[in-house]
Amino acid sequence: MPSPRLSRPHPRTRRGRVRGRVGGSLAAALAVLAALGGGVTAAPAAADAGGLREVMFVGNNWDGTAEVIASRGDFGRIGRVNVIPDREERMREIYLDPLKLAFFLGVRSGPGEGHDQFVDDMYATPDGSSMVVSRPSFADVVSVDLRTGRINWRFPVAGYRSDHMAVSPDGTRVAVSASTANTVHVLDIVSGRQLGSFKTGDKPHENVFTSDGLLWNMSIGEVTTALDAPWLDWTKGDRKITVVDANTFRTVRVIDMRERLDAFGRGDLSDAVRPLVFTPDEKKLYFQVSFLNGFLEYDIAADRITRLKALPGNPATNPDRTTWVNDSRHHGLSMSPDGTKLCVAGTMDDYATVVDRATLQEGPLVEASKPYWATVSGDGRSCVISESGADRVTAIDFATGRRIATVGVGDHPQRVRLAHVPADWTGPTAR
Template sequence: MLIVGNAQAGTVSFIDSRTFEVLGTLDAIPDLQQRLDAMNPIERIGYDIVNQQQGYKKFVDDIALSPDGKTLYVSRGNLADAVAYDVATKRQLWRFKIDGFKADHAAISPDGSKFIVSALSSEKDQVIDTRTGTLVASFPTGTYPHANDYSPDNSVLYNSSIGNVGLPKALNLLKGKRQLTAVNPQTWQVTRTYQLDYGIRPALFMPDNKTMYAQLSYLNGLVEYDLQAGRIVRTVQLPFSAKAAAMSPDDYPQNSAHHGMAYSGDRICAAGTIDDYTVLLSRPALGVLGYVNYPTDSLPYWATTSVDGKYCFVSLSKANSISVIDYATAKQVASIPVGNFPQRERLGQLSEAAVRALG
């Protein structure tokens, strides 16, 4: 199953990742008015400020399915909470209020027992027990914690921070800590931090536990980062589209020029957000293998590899669709319509009861 969070619609699309058939959707904000009514004045001010800074309301930020395929976990961005739903009955099982004003990227532990959510305005990650919806741990991060990624062997959890994206590029030094935080996922203790000059956007962690490929704020491309030495060893600059070349960096969405990465074997799939293309690169040479170009303002904004490794799924946020790219040919082979402003995509499997309930 490919599950897609439709950020502005507040829904989650369930897609058969082999046939590309949309099996159904789940409303992740049935309690929206209740949540808005329950906000105190400070929370409502924070809600409005986050909406204004983003330029839109992001109700679904990140998503995950339980290993048994019965439960959906959602980080509900501007509502600053995390919730769990029984997919078959669509019943909300629990709700956890995230510290601060925005719940950001999340990750589920390999055994499904923990849901880790970035508390964006509080400079911390919060670890939630998926059975009870209660807090079990938290750890400090950089400024505006963003992505949470397990290393391929699950020995490390990495949190990437992007810094204060509300400040212009000219004030980059004032954006706070643009930091990669390495955490022991057994003890939730920070084991190492890495400081970067620019915010860390989507990143890929390689099986050697030594290499990270990352997109950075304002960079039209990506970097290769040595995790042992703690330094950038290569920077790949990719071409600007005519539209992107005319843009001011302060007009990039949340400071990101390129936002979305996935890989399969020796190939990297990278979303060129402001350029309206997806590029496939060879690994480790990082040479360009091909481009898939989209209509202007499609806003490719996330990428995920199919479970069989054959395809790269790219969210086209302003086109309300998922572009399916064949890794072997670097060609688009399908387009899947989804909800309003798809962004985060995750893999999982659904129980038979959940599939039947989706209709």
């Protein structure tokens, strides 16, 4: 397939960005499972039993807000949550501690691209009463009451930055990466009490619970340095997949993807595993790595990489990989519930596309401004991507690969997760 016709210069900073504005427990558990990816069947209806409504949370990272939108149909806006109501208190703590201040400014100048990072990831509690949010710049996880907008509990992570999260299949536990401490904390989602933790490689990133009682963590190493030449890859740190028992938090397996890439004959690729998704039977996983415009397929039982899919590059993309945000090239991957289609966010190439899993043939390249995440709609029919460069989310039909809806959100949307809120909810009453 020829290179995509996407001629718009890539937005790098807020100034250069396109500021587009286009306009009960079973159901909750199913939504949590669907949000984990891996082809889990989505909840069957937007209006649920038990007084809950299925929605999507969209984390507006630079705003410090989370948009709540419909999980299907027109994906229309429902409400917005301020996830930093305690901002003044947190900032006071930071400015009184020189080390905290140094890391706070480091997040701003590094992964934040000149901005503070106030929301990385978010999930709902099983009863739909609260939103649990990881806040990188504040190095914590908080629970925000969806009715009042007030904080229920706060958990400061080890080190100085919180990152990606995952929720257990039963919706009762949340795992969060403490990226500067090489640690994953597992918390009770209702109380915020730590249930356990485990060590990882350098800079833990994505977390995924699987149905066999395991918790997977992918460490990506250092992604904010300019030492991005392939021969300097060794400077990025110890990157690996750490798999632990989700109840005891004991390590059951460590996967060194460098060894697997070498065996596959692609030792030139980075072994920093970024977003990934499991097949419905959890026998294979598909994953993106730093600097690659494409993804790889890994057979879990055979413990080997089996296929690589290279996707088209955008001629307008700056070929200097030191300019790519946080070592990303493509960052965002989801799978249709039946396991037949993959949806890929081509972050630095400004498009998203649906790929047939059997043939690895991509569909139409849907123009998108710095798409940073991909998930699955509540009805399982669409891939939903966040366009961080245009402050909107876009739904792409899995069957046709075409855009079907776009809705404006807040500043720099990244993570998008399925969730539940009270059926009559339109936003917190306290502002």
